[in-house]
Amino acid sequence: MSFASNASASGARRAVSDAEAYSYALHVACVEYALEVYRSRAGTPQMPAAPTPAAAGSSSSTARRSSEGARRTIGALTDRLRDSGSPRTRFPEKMIRRLTDCIQRVAMGRDPTYTQPSLRQTCGVFFGTLNDPPTVRRLRENRRIEEVIMLFVSTATATLNKRPLSDAERRAELDMQIAALLDMLKECLRGLGAPRELTEMLDEFSVGTPAPDTSAPLPVLPASTNTLVRAAAAAFGVDDAQLAQDTEATDALSSISAATTDLKRVVSRVSAGTPGADEFASADAHQAWRTAELTTLSERIVELCQLEPQLLRLASDNEAPARIPPCAPACYRLVLERCLDADLARIRSQQADDHVPLGILSPTHTALLEACALHWRVSRGAAAAAHLHVVRSRYDRGEVPLECLSDSLGAAVRLVRADPPSTWLRADAALLAGTLAAVVDPLLRTVYPLCERIVDTDPASVVPLLAMVQSIVRTDLVDSAAVAAKCDVLVGVVRASATQAYAAEAAVAARKHSVFDTLITLLDWVEAQHRRLAAGYPRALPFSPAEVVADEHARLFCHDCASMRGAIHAECLGVDDARAVADALALLGRIRAVAERAPGALDAEALFAPVVRHWLDVAQRRGQDWVVNAIRADSFVPDHGTDYSSSVRDLHDALQQPAQVLGALAWSNTTERAGFYTRFARMTAELVERYSRTIEALFMDEMLPRENISTPTPEVSAWVERARATLGADRPAPPTAQVIEPASCVKLNNIEGTRALLDALYHQIDADAVAAVAAPKDSAEGVPQFVFAVKLVQAELAGVPAADTFVTLSDVRGSRLAKTRTIYDTATPRWDEVFDLGTDEAMWLSATVWARDGATPVLLGRASLRLDPALFVDVNVHETWLELTNGGGRIHVRLSMESAHDDILFYFGRAFRVLKRVEADMVRVLIDRMAVCMRQILSRATLRTLVKGRLNIDRALGNVRALYVSAMERANGTAATIPPVEPRRRDAPLSDVEIEAAIVPLLDYLDENLGTLKASLSEDEAQLVLTRIWKEVLYTIESLLVPPLAATPSEMTQLSEKEVDIVFKWLSFLRSYFNAYDPDTGVAHGIPLDVLQGPKYRELLSYLLLHDQSTDALMIECVRGFQARLASAPDRRSKAGVDQRSLGTIRAHKRAKAEEAEPAMTHMAMKILRMRPGTADFLAQQLISMDSLQQALSAGPGLRRMSRRLDN
Structure with missing residues (x-):
């Protein structure tokens, strides 16, 4: 802003004496006083002027009368004040603060309503009275408005008595000031809820007080009576007598003339290029400053000349002495120091509960300093540097609190943000930069002892100090590297304090009985300390004590964890409780978060990897028991609106828990993470296989009761004998066709629910992504390297018209490896069963076909095949017919092989394959039980009976139906009598009704069982079972038409044309039955036609x-x-x-x-x-x-x- 500040900064600095600073400050105060005088003359209401001697002589009688009237007025006012003592006229407590602020504004000339110089002078003195502690205490205690007025009257009287005024002028001036005070009191009471009696009393006072006479000319008062003049004198300890002597020769015109001359000289120098562009950061900055400075100076000169036109005749090169100090910043700082010291002395005498501004300076001193900066052209940067320097020195001496330093620093920082130093004079920017740098050291010295006990120190005592340092750094005026180096010392102190606190806590935690208890205690303490400190220390600091402490605690904690690695593994791996191990794993995330603060100190995942593997092993062992208990507790009733029972939900929980734990670990090492999921997949496959095989065994027990396989019950024996007699067959009958129970259907639903659970797990862990990361290994420990899928499709028996057959697979030592279900009453049994056989090398396999004959199976034949990995690949299928020994016929076998990999996709594939085969086996057994009735009715014997009429068809079929119904009634515990069917001769060709009547028992049986299937199975499972039943119907009808595909001729003969027509009509009837088309609604409730056909x-x-x-x-x-x-x-x-x-x-x-x-x-x-x-x-x-x-x-x-x- 200023040429003067630049001149002083660019030249040699010299000390400024108090006398010099006082002289320059007094001149500025006189100039301000002169401006007030001129502004008052320009249009402000004026006080009565002092009369000339002649006027005084001619109007002596008038003055005497006026004096007597004024005396009577003041006396009457005094009497009324003394008479008013009612408690109802007490003013509110907040009025004193409002009145003080109002008096302050008037004294500083900031209130446009009251601008008279004499009133402002009185208000300045009265402002000091209102800040006198005993006076304020007395006013707050009695709260009498009359005492406030009497104090003002006394102050105004004393002030007016010091002026050379006549009695009439003095009394008129007093009346005017009293009237102004009453107006101020009314304004201050507004909105405070003052009593009505108080406002009425003030109105009465106002009516009794004469209004000022504004028609008289404005008197010219001595400069020594001005507030700013007196403030300048008081700051430097000058008494009133010396002040009157110093201002005796000063008048308004001379003061304002000197100020105008100084401004014109500054304009001349700025126009001449002083200071030059080299004293700025850039030419643009110099030009911008020069333009702004000339504009400001010109506006100031114009304002002065408008107030006094005679100033236009002044020249800038006249010989009047300059009133701008040669070292303006130094002089400004000295004036600031004296004003601050005076205000500090005043503040020390105040009460403890009195309000003290953070800026310390009183309004009068603030106005004086602003005027000095304006007249001396001290830039805002230099002024801010001076203020910060003075406050910092007082803070170092303990005279002002930290809040005052923070306020001064904040003002400087705000100035830098609003007006970047790059546009300033280099000298001003350097001055502020040096001052800011000098503030850093005392702040850090204050922080140092707090950092020595940082863990126990309240952050509220540290944050303000570091925030101030950070604000200094952000100005970019100080060397941030130097500040950082100083802060590094504090960082070291904080680390030492954190280490000491951690060591004390570690000593307490070491007394725990368990390694994990010690670990958890330390971890809890470290996290709690970090949370507490992080909440108190923001990150926007030169350094964050919270982060330093957290990093140090993390380093120490990681070191302890690494030293306890062996003890942690020994304690954890010795626990066989999956829940306890899972609780230990829950620490991984917390320890990983701590370890991230100490890079390289601890690999948390390497520490916990053995724990994860052990936990998976424990979970796998516990899962086996979980599966058994879940099935044991299952009642096989649909659970909570689902189609499956409670054991599926229990299996879901058993698998979901480890899946969620693995996901929550958030393992960063993708290869190890893939390994964990592979182990989890292996566990899942084993549990799913265990569950599905157990469900299958229960299902088989229901569908294949042991008593049916060994010794038939009397009721079944009777049914068998009647079936033999009715159908004229001389062969053993198959077991009774059973009615399917809903519980069996629920078990099928459980397999489907398990498959859905497995699929959900597959997608939940993103098995494809895991497989892409982990390269498959040859096989896991204890798992065969090659898995052969041996499918026993069907057989053609030789020399046996029909038998109840099954097949066993055994190795070279004769150990049984697998066994099929029994297919009843057929010479071409079809098993379609697949068995997985694992091996590490080539092996021989024997397939033996047995026929059941009572309790002892009969060997029908045996075939051998070699499982050699060298002849197979995982995409290759070998399909062959093997000749049975003893001329027992042939067996159709399909072989495939795949390499066993320790791979997640392999385990999921195996689990799905097991579920699929278990489901297929269960459906086959179910269909086998239904196929008994199908083969008995859809047979060539029935065809011959229909075509040749060798037996009364109605009677034969009626007997078959009676046998079925009888078995059903006995199964339900009731008995029913079947009315006999009268014989009827059939001469006419067979009608569709007669052809369909031959399979009505089959349809009745299907009605009974398919209704249960439809009601008990899920929609998808019902469609699957119905489709398989339909395929069994197709295979049964095919067996009527042609033999199986083979390389040798068959003894079977082709059907006649009539028999073929009957077979395909049966096919048509059954297709319509399974389609279940409703012509009324147009909806097929059964199997869709595209599936049927x-x-x-x-x-x-x-x-x-x-x-x-x-x-x-x-x-x-x-x-x-x-x-x-x-x-x-x-x-x-x-x-x-x-x-x-x-x-x-x-x-x-x-x-x-x-x-x-x-x-x-x-x-x-x-x-x-x-x-x-x-x-x-x-x-x-x-x-x-x-x-x-x-x-x-x-x-x-x-x-x-x-x-x-x-x-x-």
Whole structure:
């Protein structure tokens, strides 16, 4: 802002004496007084002027009368004040503060209503009276308005008596000031709820007090009476007599003339280029400052000349002495020091509860300093530096509190933000920068002892100090590196204090009995300390004590954890309680958060990795017991609106808990995380297999009661004998067709619910992403390296018309490895069962076919096959017919192999495969029980009876129905009598009603059981079971038409045309039955037609096109179909476990399998050829070709991979 400040800063600095500073300050105060005089003359209401001597002589009588009237007025006012002592006229407590502020504004000239110089002078003196502690205490105690008025009257009288005024002028002036006080009192009482008597009393006083006469000319008072003049004198200890002498020759015109001359000289120098551009940070900054400075100076000069036009004639080069100090900043700072000391002395004499401004300076001294800065052209930066320097020195001496230093520093920082120092004079910026740098040291000295006990120190005593240091750094005026170096010393002190506190706490925690108790105690303390300190210390500081303490505590804690690693593992790995180990794992997240503050001090995940693996092992062992207990407690009733029972929910909880724990660990090492999830997948697969196998065993016990397999009950024996007599069969009858119970259906639903649970887990842990991270290992410890899937499809028995057969698989030592279910009353049993056999090397396998004959099975034949990993790959399928020993027939076996990997996809695939096979086995057993009735009714015996009429059909079928109903009633504990069916001769051709009547017992049986299935199974499971039942119907009807596909001729003969028509009418009836179409609503409640009319259905329909063709035509059809298959052969790959690892991949596999359906007519033609003579060679060659094509299509890519594996 100023040329003067620049001149002083650029030249040699010299000390400024008090006398010099007083002289310059007094001149500024006189100039301000002169401006008040001129402004009052320009339009402010004026006081009565002093009369000239002549006027005084001619108006002596008038003055005497006026004096007497004024005396009477004051006397009357005094009498009324003395008479008013009512308690109801006491003023509110807050009025004193309002009146003090109002008097202060008037004294400083900030109230436009009261600008008379004499009133402002009186108010200045009265302001000191209102700040006198004894006076204030007395006024607050009695709160009498008359005492306030009397104090003002006394102050005004004493002030006016010092002026050279006549009695009339003095009394007129007094009346005017009393009237002004009364107006001020009314204004201060407004809104405070003052009593009505008090306001009425003030109104009466106002009526009795004469209004001032504003028509008289304004008197010219001595400069020594001005508030600012007296404040300047008081700051430097000058008494009233010396002040009157110093201001005796001072008048308004000379003061304002000198100020104008100084301003013009400054304008001349600025215009001449002083200071120059090199004294600024840039030329733009210099130009901006020069323009602003000239504008301000010109406006000031214009204002002065408007007040006094004679100033226009002054020249800037006149010889009047300069009134701007040569070292204006130093002089300004000295005046500031004296004013601050005077105000501090005044404050010390006040009461403790009196309000003290943080700026310390009184309004009068503030106005004086502002006037000095304006007249001396001291820049705002230099003024802020001076104020901060003075307050800092007083803070160092303990004379002002930290809040005052913070207020002064805040003002300087706000100035830097509002007006960047880059636009200042370099000298001013350097001055403020040096002052700011000098403030840092005392602040840090104050912080040092607090940092020595930082853990126990209240953050409220540290934060303000560090915040001030940070505000200084953010100004960019100080060397931040130097400040940081000083703060580093404090950081070291804080660290030492944190180490001492941690050591004390560690000594207490070491007394715990358990390593984990010690760890938890220390961890709780470290976290609590960090939370407490973090709440008290913000981050926006030169350094955060909270962060330093937290980092040091983290380093020490991590060191302790690393030293206790062995003890932690020993204690944790010795616990066999999954919950206790899980509680230990819960510490991982907390310890990891602490370890992040001490990089390299502790690898928390490496510390807890063995604990995680141990916990998974414990969870796996406990999970086995959990599964057993869950099934034992299950009543197999749908649970809470679901289709499955409570054991599925328990299994879900058993698997969900470790999955959630693993997810909550948030393991950063992706490879280790993948390893944990792989172990979890292995555990999941084992628990799912254990659960599903147990459910399957319970289901089998319900569907295959032991008494039915060994010794039949008397009721069943009677049913068997009657069945033999009725149907004329001389062979043992199968077990009784049972009614399906809802509990059995719930068990099927449980398998479906488990599959949905497994799929949810698969997606929850994102198994695909885990598999992409972890490379699959050969196999886990104790897990075979290769897994062979041995599927026993079907068999053709030789020399046995019908038998109840099953197959066992055994190794070379004769140990049984697997066993199929029993298929009753057929020479072509179809098991379609798959068994997984694990091995690490090649092995021989024996498949033995047994027939049940009472309690002792009869050996029908045995076949051997070699499981050699060198001949298989995981995408290859080998399918073959094995000849049984003893001429017992043949067995159809399908083999595939996949390598066992310690891989998450492998385990999920195995779990899904187990569930699928368990479900398939359970559905097969269910269908086997229903197939008993199907084979008895949908048989060639029934066809012969219908066609040849060898037996009364109604009677025969009635007996079959009676047998079924009788068995049902006995199962329910009741008995019913079946009315006999009268015989009837049938001469006319069979009608549809008669043909359908032959299978009515089957339909009744289906009604009874399918209703239970539909009501008890879930929608998806019901569709699956119904579809499988429908397929069994198709297989049963196919067995009436053709033998199974094989390379040898069959003894089975083709049906007659009439019998074929009956069979396909049965097929049509059953299709409509399973579709359950409602013509009224147009909705099919059963199996959709596209499912009913699938590949097998279309294959059966092809029989109508082929059965009457010649043998040559059938051979041509077989060759044509084989060639078409060879031309359009797709690359069929066998299914592998990893390809069916979730419900999504299973559905995709089913869609692909449906698209690759085999040509139906080729197979049907070959089956018909088995019933034609002379076709053995053709069938054998054709099957060999088809098998070779199948092997080539499915094994091509895999064989190449196997060859590479063997080469390596």
